[in-house]
Amino acid sequence: MSTKASQSIASKTLTSKTVIISGLALLSLLPTLAFSHSGHDLLATDAAFISSILSGITHPLTGLDHLMLALGMGMLLTQMHSFKKGFASLGVGLVVGFALSLSVSLNPMFIEYGILFSIVALTTALMSRYFNNSLNQSNKASVKTGHNLAIIGFGALAMFHGAAHAIEVPTSSTIAGFFTGMIIAMLGLYTVGKGVAIYLNHRLPNSLITQRIIAVFGLCAVLLS
Secondary structure, three states, X not given: OOHHHHHHHHHHHHHHHHHHHHHHHHHHHHHHOOOOOOOOOOOOOOOOHHHHHHHHHHHHHHOHHHHHHHHHHHHHHHHOOOHHHHHHHHHHHHHHHHXXXXXXXXXXXXXXXXXXXXHHHHHHHHOXXXXXXXXXXXXXXXXXXXXXXXXXXXXXXXXXXXXXXXXXXXXXXXXXXXHHHHHHHHHHHHHHHHHHHXXXXXXXXXXXXXXXXXXXXXXXXXXXX
């Protein structure tokens, strides 16, 4: 057997073990989630617009669910080579979810389950070769269709995060200011996630394994928080 073939088999074996171990870790931690999403009444103390913006910016940065999902989405969209389309889809989802939550009384538990599902779905996508254009050898047309559907799906799931932000607007903040800050922070985190993916692709020989480890670590942090 050639050296190249041996390396290929070894790589596939290591990848399979990584998927199995990561999957088992994910499943074992699912029951530990406490369905609570406390608000962050920070910085906004006088209902001023600027301080409300600062409070909105701080909120995603201090909530592991929003933080991990935003960073992970930036990574995933970059691997899919669809960052611009995904960026727009997620932005629309956040706006629609925020507005919907202000207009309709939504069950907080329903929102929490939606957030949990979005994080699990993202973790699964980050662990899959299918969503990495550099590694995916499938038919390009079908992959492009699948990626576009995934972008729409994650945009829809972003509505749960937008809805959660709306519920958690501090009484000392203006809605417009808090919303502005939240959007700035979330879109900024997507961009940071893009930078992380670019760094992994350029600096590591097998960035997918590292990406899988990061994804599972992020999920564990959310479930144990």
